[in-house]
Amino acid sequence: ETGVTQSPTHLIKTRGQQVTLRCSSQSGHNTVSWYQQALGQGPQFIFQYYREEENGRGNFPPRFSGLQFPNYSSELNVNALELDDSALYLCASTWGTGRGRVTEAFFGQGTRLTVV
């Protein structure tokens, strides 16, 4: 068991709505990254949070935003949902310094978001 927990596990939303996904990082980890995995594809990096600030961002529009809290847990918020946002959203935690390559990341089980 990795210790990274995500909630909820499944979610159905209507196009145009907003959604918040949550992630509790593994004990001792200070860095959280979010990935989007569309059906049949590999995960795509959305952004990373380190010390409560965004520490890097992939090719996702501003309607994807996040937060990290003092206990290192994190939220992913998506506004104005589109049908193409339907995917598995994965949270990964690691211990880091805000720089340097990923040495090992532990993933949660993901939140399956369906936009109708």
Added chain:
Amino acid sequence: GDSVTQMEGPVTLSEEAFLTINCTYTATGYPSLFWYVQYPGEGLQLLLKATKADDKGSNKGFEATYRKETTSFHLEKGSVQVSDSAVYFCALSEGDSSYKLIFGSGTRLLVRP
């Protein structure tokens, strides 16, 4: 930019067969390389990793060797089991200022009894 290319699946094998899943990468520097496994309905689990050329990562009977000359990190297992059925992802992390994993598209493995 950096990228990872995996062989397309599904790969269907009989139990105890030999497994190879090909992975090649493109990177400007010298990345760290990873194999992750995803079982049905679950997140990703790190299977093995290698951080420099000629390193061999191994775990649970799986092995992969970091080949800089061929920019490859092929996954192998000598004798697969039904329980190995899953999707396997090759990934890289590169550069001193990198903070993300770049994944391939995944290869589904189906092992039949």
